[in-house]
Amino acid sequence: MTYTHDIIVLGAGSAGLTAAGGCAMLGLNAALVERGEMGGDCLNTGCVPSKAIIAAAHRAHDMRTADKYGIKGTKPTVNFQSVHDHIHAAIATIAPEDSQERFEEMGVDVIRGNASFAGPKSITVALNDGGTCEISAPRIVIATGSRPFVPPIQGIENVPFMTNEDIWNLTELPEHLIVLGGGPIGMEMAQSFKRLGSDVTVATVGRPFPKDDDEAAEIVIERLRSEGIVINKNARAQSVRMEDKTIILTTDSGEEITGSHLLIATGREVNFDGLNLEKAGVKYGKAGIEVDARRRTNQKHIYAIGDCRPGPHFTHASGYEGSNIVLEVAFGLPTKVNYKALPWVTYVDPELAQVGLTEKAAREKYGDKITVWREDFSHNDRAITELETTGFVKIVKKGGKVIGATIVGAHAGDMLLPWSMAIAGKSNTFGMASLIVPYPNRAEHSKAAAFASDEAKVFNKWTKGWAAFLAKLRR
Numbered sequence: 001m002t003y004t005h006d007i008i009v010l011g012a013g014s015a016g017l018t019a020a021g022g023c024a025m026l027g028l029n030a031a032l033v034e035r036g037e038m039g040g041d042c043l044n045t046g047c048v049p050s051k052a053i054i055a056a057a058h059r060a061h062d063m064r065t066a067d068k069y070g071i072k073g074t075k076p077t078v079n080f081q082s083v084h085d086h087i088h089a090a091i092a093t094i095a096p097e098d099s100q101e102r103f104e105e106m107g108v109d110v111i112r113g114n115a116s117f118a119g120p121k122s123i124t125v126a127l128n129d130g131g132t133c134e135i136s137a138p139r140i141v142i143a144t145g146s147r148p149f150v151p152p153i154q155g156i157e158n159v160p161f162m163t164n165e166d167i168w169n170l171t172e173l174p175e176h177l178i179v180l181g182g183g184p185i186g187m188e189m190a191q192s193f194k195r196l197g198s199d200v201t202v203a204t205v206g207r208p209f210p211k212d213d214d215e216a217a218e219i220v221i222e223r224l225r226s227e228g229i230v231i232n233k234n235a236r237a238q239s240v241r242m243e244d245k246t247i248i249l250t251t252d253s254g255e256e257i258t259g260s261h262l263l264i265a266t267g268r269e270v271n272f273d274g275l276n277l278e279k280a281g282v283k284y285g286k287a288g289i290e291v292d293a294r295r296r297t298n299q300k301h302i303y304a305i306g307d308c309r310p311g312p313h314f315t316h317a318s319g320y321e322g323s324n325i326v327l328e329v330a331f332g333l334p335t336k337v338n339y340k341a342l343p344w345v346t347y348v349d350p351e352l353a354q355v356g357l358t359e360k361a362a363r364e365k366y367g368d369k370i371t372v373w374r375e376d377f378s379h380n381d382r383a384i385t386e387l388e389t390t391g392f393v394k395i396v397k398k399g400g401k402v403i404g405a406t407i408v409g410a411h412a413g414d415m416l417l418p419w420s421m422a423i424a425g426k427s428n429t430f431g432m433a434s435l436i437v438p439y440p441n442r443a444e445h446s447k448a449a450a451f452a453s454d455e456a457k458v459f460n461k462w463t464k465g466w467a468a469f470l471a472k473l474r475r
């Protein structure tokens with residue numbers, strides 16, 4: 001079979017951009033198909049807008065609480081249209097990094113349209129501006145991401161609700177926001193809207209931050225409650241209705257929660273509708289496209305990376321898996337994912353940061369073979385001078401080895417890097433460049449500097465020559 005490309009990547013989010021860009025930089029003829037906005041969820045409807053609103057809310061909170069530093073605190077005047085503009089300015093500033101033009105300059109063939117399998121090695125694209133095109137390659141990467149999952153709630157079809165896809169269109173502050181879901185999306189938004197002036201009620205199943213360390217999560221929950229957010233644990237949404245302009249959500253315990261706006265943040269479902277996976281014989285389940293540790297599907301030449309496969313849903317996980325694809329496809333190196341030093345940060349205040357195993361997960365795995373060490377910020381001089389003494393650093397060890405670290409407190413996310421290095425056992429620049437660093441985070445620049453110092457070892461005439469040789473064998 002004569003192929004149009006060496007590799008086809010479906011989806012231009014964090015996963016697909018990394019895979020397609022890396023392969024093209026090694027000289028492969030890479031196609032990247034995107035039906036929506038370049039940059040995917042993270043840039044357009046996820047990390048970037050959420051971190052921008054968090055920053056605005058932080059400033060409002062600082063104004064209200066300045067008294068303790070000897071500066072007269074004041075009630076902030078929030079112009080929500082301007083907050084909206086700030087959010088969209090942040091997206092627009094970062095957008096060129098993920099743009100079609102930038103990837104075309106790298107040598108990627110960017111095709112805008114909806115991709116579906118025509119066969120195991122061929123793709124039909126329904127082009128956004130009309131018509132179709134057929135492309136084919138010996139290797140195909142599915143990186144089609146996820147979208148909000150809306151649970152079955154009686155009456156939901158008659159009630160206006162928002163998800164992470166449209167909340168960024170708000171130009172007026174909601175009077176009373178009901179947040180359904182106590183995961184990172186729900187809790188980051190709950191604190192932001194509260195600080196900007198909305199009343200906020202959260203309804204969730206179990207405790208908020210279900211994947212995080214118990215003690216650390218409780219510290220944040222206490223802070224959120226002290227800021228006036230009402231949090232209903234064990235409150236599964238049963239039904240919802242509208243009376244005049246009021247939304248009334250009824251939980252499975254019969255409690256009624258009222259508000260002016262409803263945000264649904266109850267997890268994700270995968271974007272594989274319309275991909276025609278059957279035509280390629282690719283297996284999938286409810287949690288996503290089934291993959292092995294190398295992110296190969298049951299069809300070994302087809303990979304699935306990022307949010308579209310079961311596993312962690314983070315930009316940095318998607319980017320990491322995209323880089324692994326470059327090693328797999330361009331260099332022919334079998335590359336298993338290794339998440340023993342996977343970090344994540346929830347950008348509430350105080351920040352909640354984790355790398356490796358939580359204490360609970362480590363106990364479940366290793367029982368009393370672990371030891372746990374905790375240092376509170378209450379006796380850290382920088383924290384004392386900044387009046388930010390809430391929180392701690394906790395490390396979990398097995399013998400002499402660090403296997404997990406939890407940090408809750410101001411700037412917690414920026415403090416994770418040394419623990420990632422300890423868990424991964426990597427300290428030189430090459431090792432640092434291969435670490436998974438949480439997004440978005442200032443420590444990413446330490447990784448970037450480390451990578452820059454070694455970049456010539458990855459992208460040079462020898463590696464390009466090897467990639468070209470391998471690609472020729474496969475054509």
Ligand SMILES: Cc1cc2nc3c(=O)[nH]c(=O)nc-3n(C[C@H](O)[C@H](O)[C@H](O)COP(=O)(O)OP(=O)(O)OC[C@H]3O[C@@H](n4cnc5c(N)ncnc54)[C@H](O)[C@@H]3O)c2cc1C
Pocket residue numbers: 010011012013014015016033034035036037038039040041042043045046047048050113114115116143144145146164185271274275305306307308313314315316317318347438439440
């Ligand atoms: C509100 C919010 C805040 C978040 N904050 C953070 C954070 O702070 N840190 C963090 O690490 N993660 C965060 N995340 C998670 C992060 O955004 C995702 O894990 C990440 O964007 C997934 O990247 P991806 O490339 O796998 O998928 P996506 O970004 O979803 O990209 C998939 C792309 O594929 C395209 N596509 C789908 N089907 C087709 C098709 N058939 N043909 C062509 N194109 C197709 C889509 O249009 C999309 O552009 C957040 C998510 C949300 C919703």
Ligand SMILES: NC(=O)c1ccc[n+]([C@@H]2O[C@H](COP(=O)([O-])OP(=O)(O)OC[C@H]3O[C@@H](n4cnc5c(N)ncnc54)[C@H](O)[C@@H]3O)[C@@H](O)[C@H]2O)c1
Pocket residue numbers: 151180181182183184185186188203204205206207208209210235236237265266267268312313314344345346347
């Ligand atoms: N800072 C970050 O890294 C960040 C920020 C936002 C999102 N994300 C990623 O995005 C993904 C999606 O986030 P999310 O918060 O939507 O999902 P999630 O799966 O993490 O949390 C969903 C929450 O909704 C609750 N829930 C589910 N069904 C419910 C119902 N019927 N009624 C009430 N509560 C219900 C769950 O108990 C859980 O607390 C996450 O996996 C996360 O990795 C990351």
